[in-house]
Amino acid sequence: MPGAADQTRSDIVAMLPRLRRFARALTGSLADADDIVQIAVERALMRIDQFQEGTRLDSWLFSITRNAWIDEARSRTRRGKIFAPAEAGEQVGYGGEGDVHAKLEADDVWTAMRKLPDEQREAVALVCVEGLAYREAADALGVPIGTLTSRLARGREALQIMLGGAR
Amino acid sequence: MSVDTEKLIAFADGELSGAEVAEVEAALAENPALREQLESYRQLSARLSAAFDGALTEPVPQRLTEAAQTLRQAEVIDFASRRTAKWSFREYGAMAASIALGLVVGVGVLQPPAPMVATAASGLEAQGALSEALNTQLAADEAGAVRIGVSFRNHDGAYCRAFDLTQGGASGIACRDNNRWSIPLLSGSATGGEVRTAGASTEVLNAVDAMIEGDPLDAAAERAARDADWR
Numbered sequence A: 001m002p003g004a005a006d007q008t009r010s011d012i013v014a015m016l017p018r019l020r021r022f023a024r025a026l027t028g029s030l031a032d033a034d035d036i037v038q039i040a041v042e043r044a045l046m047r048i049d050q051f052q053e054g055t056r057l058d059s060w061l062f063s064i065t066r067n068a069w070i071d072e073a074r075s076r077t078r079r080g081k082i083f084a085p086a087e088a089g090e091q092v093g094y095g096g097e098g099d100v101h102a103k104l105e106a107d108d109v110w111t112a113m114r115k116l117p118d119e120q121r122e123a124v125a126l127v128c129v130e131g132l133a134y135r136e137a138a139d140a141l142g143v144p145i146g147t148l149t150s151r152l153a154r155g156r157e158a159l160q161i162m163l164g165g166a167r
Numbered sequence B: 001m002s003v004d005t006e007k008l009i010a011f012a013d014g015e016l017s018g019a020e021v022a023e024v025e026a027a028l029a030e031n032p033a034l035r036e037q038l039e040s041y042r043q044l045s046a047r048l049s050a051a052f053d054g055a056l057t058e059p060v061p062q063r064l065t066e067a068a069q070t071l072r073q074a075e076v077i078d079f080a081s082r083r084t085a086k087w088s089f090r091e092y093g094a095m096a097a098s099i100a101l102g103l104v105v106g107v108g109v110l111q112p113p114a115p116m117v118a119t120a121a122s123g124l125e126a127q128g129a130l131s132e133a134l135n136t137q138l139a140a141d142e143a144g145a146v147r148i149g150v151s152f153r154n155h156d157g158a159y160c161r162a163f164d165l166t167q168g169g170a171s172g173i174a175c176r177d178n179n180r181w182s183i184p185l186l187s188g189s190a191t192g193g194e195v196r197t198a199g200a201s202t203e204v205l206n207a208v209d210a211m212i213e214g215d216p217l218d219a220a221a222e223r224a225a226r227d228a229d230w231r
Helices: A001-027 A030-046 A056-080 A084-091 A096-105 A108-117 A119-127 A134-140 A146-161 B007-013 B018-029 B032-052 B063-106 B127-137 B198-211 B219-227
Strands: B117-120 B123-126 B147-151 B159-165 B172-177 B182-188
Touching: A001 A030, A001 A056, A001 A119, A001 B032, A001 B063, A030 A056, A030 B063, A056 A096, A056 A119, A056 A134, A096 A108, A096 A146, A108 A119, A108 A146, A108 B032, A119 A146, A119 B032, A134 A146, A146 B007, A146 B032, B007 B018, B007 B032, B018 B032, B117 B182, B123 B127, B127 B147, B127 B159, B127 B182, B147 B198, B147 B219, B159 B198, B172 B198, B182 B198
Parallel strands: none
Antiparallel strands: B117 B123, B123 B182, B147 B159, B159 B172, B172 B182
């Protein structure tokens, strides 16, 4: 049904800001975030007929984005350079926009998120950053709800330790 | 104290049922340490939001919106080709129906017993009434001895036409070959007068599918090709 697919496509465009936010929380890098959002949007449009009307578009897109990052992180681990861009950003004195990016990526919360294990980080990103309900987050990650809540608890605890009591 | 960390977090996230909410609220009322813990969870959530919410107000890079636009184009093309496939399938269906109908019309009508197919060096070849019909008759024309089905170009660029004989129950495909019509497929030579169902032409339809290049000719293209003598 082309009409429904058209609607879904414009819904995807409307979701781009949230996808970028989620991807930033997930990757801890501005450039990586936009790269995987692009990959995710392309994948979503290729599989648009797999999207079931009446189910939540955001959960579906978050799931595709998260899988895109897993693929990317996996291939980077093979090449031994995971998170290299963000670390480089902290060391190299950029000017202009690069400087702004480096400062944002060096933010305490971004740094703490990058240090979380992947499983905890994606749970925190979906629930605490994106505000998904546990059920939806668990579905997006393909895990039982109990697994999600325990990852969430551990992730939050770790973040609190890293970020200290400071405000 | 039955309120553990997970339950407190679930409370903060609004994930608890009514009874559990009451339970946590009761615990919070009598336990300042728990209230402090809840407050620190809420502050963490606020810090997480503040750290990443910039993405919601920043302009989306053009390459991301373009990614959607580019694929939109690709999909339009995809839709177009799918529509064509459906259209030609419908066309085949119409031809199948016409075969059945043609045979009904043909039943009991005496046809001159002139041979319509001959054996040539390269295989079968149309002649007589069949050759004449292939040359001049359009799919929309009233069927005489021959009913014309779908016309198309094959992979060599030659015109081909599906046909059926109104008497005798044979159908096939003829392709233009040096001012003649060669017949790569002739099938279903049922005994005279037997009315076949449209389904019996599946063999012809499959052959058309295998031979066709592009789309079947529409009525205007069919007429133009005939007027140009199928060259």
